[in-house]
Amino acid sequence: MSDDYPITQRNRIKRRHERGRYDKETVHAILDSALAAHISYVMDGQPYCTPTAFWREGEHLYWHGSSASRMIRFQGPGVPVCVTVMHLDALVLARSAFHHSVNYRSVMAFGTAHKVDDPAEKARALDGFVDRFYPGRSALLRPPSASEIKATTFIKMEIEEAAAKIRDTHVGDEDEDYELPIWAARYQVRQVVGEAEPCPRQHPDAQQPPPGMEAYRPGRTLDEIMTDTARYAEKA
Amino acid sequence: MSDDYPITQRNRIKRRHERGRYDKETVHAILDSALAAHISYVMDGQPYCTPTAFWREGEHLYWHGSSASRMIRFQGPGVPVCVTVMHLDALVLARSAFHHSVNYRSVMAFGTAHKVDDPAEKARALDGFVDRFYPGRSALLRPPSASEIKATTFIKMEIEEAAAKIRDTHVGDEDEDYELPIWAARYQVRQVVGEAEPCPRQHPDAQQPPPGMEAYRPGRTLDEIMTDTARYAEKA
Numbered sequence: 148m149s150d151d152y153p154i155t156q157r158n159r160i161k162r163r164h165e166r167g168r169y170d171k172e173t174v175h176a177i178l179d180s181a182l183a184a185h186i187s188y189v190m191d192g193q194p195y196c197t198p199t200a201f202w203r204e205g206e207h208l209y210w211h212g213s214s215a216s217r218m219i220r221f222q223g224p225g226v227p228v229c230v231t232v233m234h235l236d237a238l239v240l241a242r243s244a245f246h247h248s249v250n251y252r253s254v255m256a257f258g259t260a261h262k263v264d265d266p267a268e269k270a271r272a273l274d275g276f277v278d279r280f281y282p283g284r285s286a287l288l289r290p291p292s293a294s295e296i297k298a299t300t301f302i303k304m305e306i307e308e309a310a311a312k313i314r315d316t317h318v319g320d321e322d323e324d325y326e327l328p329i330w331a332a333r334y335q336v337r338q339v340v341g342e343a344e345p346c347p348r349q350h351p352d353a354q355q356p357p358p359g360m361e362a363y364r365p366g367r368t369l370d371e372i373m374t375d376t377a378r379y380a381e382k383a
Numbered sequence: 384m385s386d387d388y389p390i391t392q393r394n395r396i397k398r399r400h401e402r403g404r405y406d407k408e409t410v411h412a413i414l415d416s417a418l419a420a421h422i423s424y425v426m427d428g429q430p431y432c433t434p435t436a437f438w439r440e441g442e443h444l445y446w447h448g449s450s451a452s453r454m455i456r457f458q459g460p461g462v463p464v465c466v467t468v469m470h471l472d473a474l475v476l477a478r479s480a481f482h483h484s485v486n487y488r489s490v491m492a493f494g495t496a497h498k499v500d501d502p503a504e505k506a507r508a509l510d511g512f513v514d515r516f517y518p519g520r521s522a523l524l525r526p527p528s529a530s531e532i533k534a535t536t537f538i539k540m541e542i543e544e545a546a547a548k549i550r551d552t553h554v555g556d557e558d559e560d561y562e563l564p565i566w567a568a569r570y571q572v573r574q575v576v577g578e579a580e581p582c583p584r585q586h587p588d589a590q591q592p593p594p595g596m597e598a599y600r601p602g603r604t605l606d607e608i609m610t611d612t613a614r615y616a617e618k619a
Contacts, residue, residue, distance in 0.1 A: 157429065162452040182474075182485070185467055187423035187432035193393065196423035196432050198469035198489055216398040231421055233434035235605075238418075238576070243524055244513045245531040249418070253434055277480045288479055289560055295481040318582040324525055328588035332579040336605055340474070341571040346554040352564035369471075369572055 157257050158308040168311040177254045177311050178203050179377035180370035181232045182280065186210065188228045188260070190221055201230065202279040203377070206306050208256065209263075209272055214300040222302050223262035230256045230304065234370055235336050242320045242329040249314070250333070256309040263301040272301040275380070282379040283359035338369040393493050394544040404547040413490045413547050414439050415613035416606035417468045418516065422446065424464045424496070426457055437466065438515040439613070442542050444492065445499075445508055450536040458538050459498035466492040466540065470606055472551065474570045478560040484550060486569070492545040499537040508537040511616070518615040519595035574605040 151169045152158065160167030168174070178184075187196040197218050201210040208230055212219040222228065237250035263269050273296065274285035291299075318331045342365045343356055356363070362375040387405045388394065396403030404410070414420075423432040433454050437446040444466055448455040458464065473486035499505050509532065510521035527535075554567045578601040579592055592599070598611040 162449045183469065183471060185421040185423075185432050185434070185469070187421075187430040187465070189425045189428065189430050192425060193463050193493070194423040194425050194430055194432075194465045196421050196430075196465045196467040196491065198421070198467060198487070200485065213398045227429050229423070229430045229432045231432040231434060233419065233421070235419060235574070238516070240517060240520070243531070244509060244521060244527055245535070247513060247516075249436065251434070255432065257429070273480060277483060280474070281476060284476070285480060287565060289563055289565065291480055295479070299481065317580075318584075320582075320584075325584045326586065327525055328586040329523060329525065330589040330591065330593050331582035331585065332592070333582070334579055334599060335577040336574060337577065338471070338572060338574045341573065343568040343570055344553075346556075346567035346569070348554075348556075348561045349567065350562065350564040353566040355566065356568070357566050363570060 152306070152309045155308055158255065158310040160310055160312055163312070166312045166314055168313065169309070173311045173313075174254050174256070174309045175203065176374070177234070177252045178208070178232055178256070180234065180374045182369060182373055184208075184210070185231045186218070186228055187231070188218065188222060188226055200280075202276065202380075204275070208258075208304045208306065209276070209301055211272070211276060211299055211301045214298050219300045219302060222260040223300065225259050225261040228258065228260040228304060230258075236315065237336055238334045239318055240330075240332050241318050242324040242327050242331050246318070246320050248319070250316070251312075251314055253312045254309060256304075256306045258304040258307045260302050260304045263303050269296070269301055273299070276301075279380045280373075280376055281359060282362075282376055284357070287357055340367055340369050340372055341365060388542070388545045391544055394491065394546040396546055396548055399548070402548045402550055404549065405545070409547045410490050410492070410545045411439065412610070413470070413488045414444070414468055414492070416470065416610045418605060418609055420444075420446070421467045422454070422464055423467070424454065424458060424462055436516070438512065438616075440511070444494070444540045444542065445512070445537055447508070447512060447535055447537045450534050455536045455538060458496040459536065461495050461497040464494065464496040464540060466494075471572050473572055475554055476568050477554050478556045478563050478565040478567050482554070482556050484555070486550045486552070487548075488551075489548045490545060492540075492542045494540040494543045496538050496540045499539050505532070505537055509535070512537075515616045516609075516612055517595060518598075518612055520593070523593055576603055576605050576608055577601060
């Protein structure tokens with residue numbers, strides 16, 4: 148297996164190509180540190196872009212939805228999609244409008260989405276979807292009913308091409324502009340997960356977070372938690 | 384002017400329609416609390432989805448980029464786009480896999496993107512883009528050079544249709560499942576902006592944040608700050 152995605156017209160980073168990365172390690176790390184992606188697809192020439200939770204298994208991305216949803220029904224037979232993930236990491240205020248920027252880690256992944264038809268693969272996905280975010284949780288839940296399974300469709304996409312783009316530096320001004328008495332700065336942005344708020348109708352025998360929730364320590368960022376839980380899921 | 388967007392095949396919320404909203408106040412509030420949107424467009428039948436900073440003025444959305452970028456060059460002549468914004472607000476862990484969810488506020492806005500050609504409108508956009516995020520900042524900066532202006536293209540889209548979708552509740556389980564001793568909970572997610580980190584090459588006469596940065600108090604969320612600064616920009 149190559150360590151890099153092929154570079155084609157579709158995924159080549161044209162602007163700021165020094166920010167582009169095509170190695171699978173970088174692409175996977177950005178995907179695995181996210182809970183949600185924006186999935187775009189085309190119906191009758193019109194683009195649609197739907198944010199949804201997703202996860203990666205090797206070179207495949209999965210997402211799911213109601214079997215009756217527009218996106219899911221449309222994607223079932225197999226359609227080209229673009230899956231985009233973006234982490235906003237900082238705001239960057241330069242000395243000129245032109246060099247204002249943000250720090251980010253993003254991925255665009257291209258492939259063909261289609262429905263998961265194989266019952267065994269669907270059964271794995273039903274558990275996998277929960278366990279990827281909350282390790283071991285599927286075994287603790289009330290099992291899915293036949294109607295819930297029927298009402299849920301999983302979509303799968305093999306990553307045919309992908310590219311990552313990263314900006315992770317400080318202010319980058321024109322050399323002569325550093326002489327100007329203009330305030331320039333960076334503000335970090337972090338997506339922080341709070342403490343567990345138990346369901347108000349909690350059963351008295353279920354007062355504590357079960358094993359598997361160790362990654363969810365208060366004050367951690369969502370991308371740290373997602374990265375940890377993706378690693379647990381890979382080992383399981 | 385109607386207070387609601389028209390409901391068509393394109394923007395109708397089909398699943399979980401109780402979460403859907405078409406009033407402009409709700410749609411605008413979600414757009415104005417965001418720095419970045421995911422913009423999807425179609426080239427040769429292939430969907431692309433690019434995350435980028437954007438802002439709203441009335442019923443128009445603006446974004447910008449390098450005049451040489453693929454997205455910007457392609458959108459210049461006028462193409463259908465979908466602009467999606469999503470705020471992730473909480474993770475919701477239910478007693479069944481089926482009712483696991485997230486809280487979110489999202490908008491899908493549809494329209495035709497095209498290049499801003501009018502020089503006066505482009506000049507306004509050059510300042511407006513900075514001032515929308517950092518009120519009053521454009522007047523403090525080194526003015527843009529002719530080549531910077533040429534290298535920057537602004538894209539504008541009138542919102543033809545839009546829909547918001549919101550989930551903002553706690554765990555929602557099947558009635559009989561509340562009797563089960565299964566731990567269920569919600570975790571709030573907040574996108575927090577840190578303290579200003581001055582540029583390491585700061586000029587000694589520019590040691591303090593200038594007026595206009597009052598919204599950027601440490602610990603505030605990005606959506607609070609974006610909402611505040613959007614209001615300043617509207618008044619200016």
